[in-house]
Amino acid sequence: MAISYPQFIVSEKSPMEAKIIVPSSSSQASPSPPPLSSSMSPVVLTQDELKKIAAYKAVEYVESNMVIGLGTGSTAKHAVDRIAELLNQGKLHNIIGIPTSKKTYDQAVSLGIPLSDLNSHPVVDLSIDGADEVDPFLNLVKGRGGSLLREKMVESSSKKFVVIVDESKMVKHLGGSGLAMPVEVVPYGDLAVAKSLQALFEDSGCVAKRRTLDLDGKVPFVTDNGNHIVELFFKKDIGDLNTASDKILRIPGVVEHGMFLGLATTVIVAGELGVTVENKS
């Protein structure tokens, strides 16, 4: 079903700047929204509609002849749909997509987007992906869908990495949502690795749990790479993120964690009052 969007000011900001955006009578957002009625009646957007607005705005950064990292998740899915739509309309051509998960691979194949991989294209022009948390410095938590390893490989190989979120993803500090920070670990000894991770962040009230597919906690979630996911839940700030990253990666059995530090070059945030574009300073 087609979505009607209110008109938005799209504001370009560096991190830490104010983010209050107000509806406008002139639109720069995509997809081309219809004019508001004269009564300016408020439009309540769903979270998915906000994700779609952020995704469509991000696809404005895509140019013909680019190698594009295709993210994973409910927000990135809209960007992949939009890229396919523009290819089909002839508004983009010669795009090569690098999918960050099997799910995105399947979506892109079904839409006819030409695909390749990192071995053939080790330098990616632009990646577009969602995130689970974004802090004021544009550091991210990613991977609650379990795709963090391939995402980090592709996005750290990208000249530009545009992150697309609805405003619910903004946090004061990583871990601040109280939801999981995922760590990909090899299956062997995963519960022992979980204990080591929990001990590492004891001062932050960390609880580590293996992600499972069943309520009894016996069937582990398996990533596209055949690994498991340990989820970390924090009660307090974990302090310096680079220190935390180094400590996690030093535990044998850890493959990668879901903190994406300093990788995002642009974050597009869609909220009820408009779209904010924040660029890395």
Ligand SMILES: O=C[C@H](O)[C@H](O)[C@H](O)COP(=O)(O)O
């Ligand atoms: O593994 C999943 C990815 O990191 C997603 O990009 C992230 O979880 C955000 O997903 P969504 O857009 O569905 O909120």
